[in-house]
Amino acid sequence: MNKPVPPPGRPPGRGVFADTNLPQADESNTDSAWQQFQDLENRGNARFADTQPADKTILPGMMTRKPATPGTSIDDVLVEARRNNRVCPQPVFWFQLYDLLPEGVRKPPAPPDGPAWRTASSLAKRMALRDHLEFADRSGALAAVMAYLRKLREQDWLHMGED
Numbered sequence: 001m002n003k004p005v006p007p008p009g010r011p012p013g014r015g016v017f018a019d020t021n022l023p024q025a026d027e028s029n030t031d032s033a034w035q036q037f038q039d040l041e042n043r044g045n046a047r048f049a050d051t052q053p054a055d056k057t058i059l060p061g062m063m064t065r066k067p068a069t070p071g072t073s074i075d076d077v078l079v080e081a082r083r084n085n086r087v088c089p090q091p092v093f094w095f096q097l098y099d100l101l102p103e104g105v106r107k108p109p110a111p112p113d114g115p116a117w118r119t120a121s122s123l124a125k126r127m128a129l130r131d132h133l134e135f136a137d138r139s140g141a142l143a144a145v146m147a148y149l150r151k152l153r154e155q156d157w158l159h160m161g162e163d
Contacts, residue, residue, distance in 0.1 A: 074137040077146050081129060087122045087158040088129040089149075097148055098132060102139045108132055122160055 081088075088094055094111040101107060108131040112120045120128075136145040 072143045072146050074134060074142065077133050077137070077142060077149065078130065080146065080149050081133060082126075084154065084157075085160045087160055087162075088125045089152060090156055090158055091117055093152055093156045094129070097145060100141060100144050100148055101132060101136055102141055104135075104139055106135075108135050122158070125158065 088111070089097060091111065091113050095113070098111055109128070111117075111128060111132075112125065117125075133142075133145065136142045
């Protein structure tokens with residue numbers, strides 16, 4: 001094993017290198033090391049085909065944007081969802097909101113619950129709620145979701161800084 005080598009200008013046996021046994025990096029031929037790296041990368045990439053752009057016609061009809069009722073926009077719903085520093089509805093209310101979303105080919109994942117609720121950050125919960133609200137907008141359910149959110153009491157929401 002190589003002896004530890006302190007940085008230039010620092011005497012040996014002092015500072016962070018005093019009680020360590022760090023190996024010295026040994027680069028004998030950087031050109032061959034770079035070639036080995038490129039060979040490994042090319043071997044790994046050979047398993048995957050080049051990405052091809054998809055045609056919009058393959059998207060399901062559910063994913064095309066449908067306008068909500070006049071006067072209700074995704075921005076209005078997001079403002080309502082973030083009012084008073086809200087993060088998301090408490091789990092039981094969030095699952096009721098999730099049930100308002102129409103079944104679709106790409107319905108977003110269910111809200112976090114149980115251990116996932118306890119470990120998810122407030123920002124992650126807020127982003128998951130945003131995904132649900134954007135899905136409601138795309139699927140034409142935004143007005144029903146907005147009506148539901150407006151019926152919730154303030155204590156039915158999780159707020160920033162709360163657990």
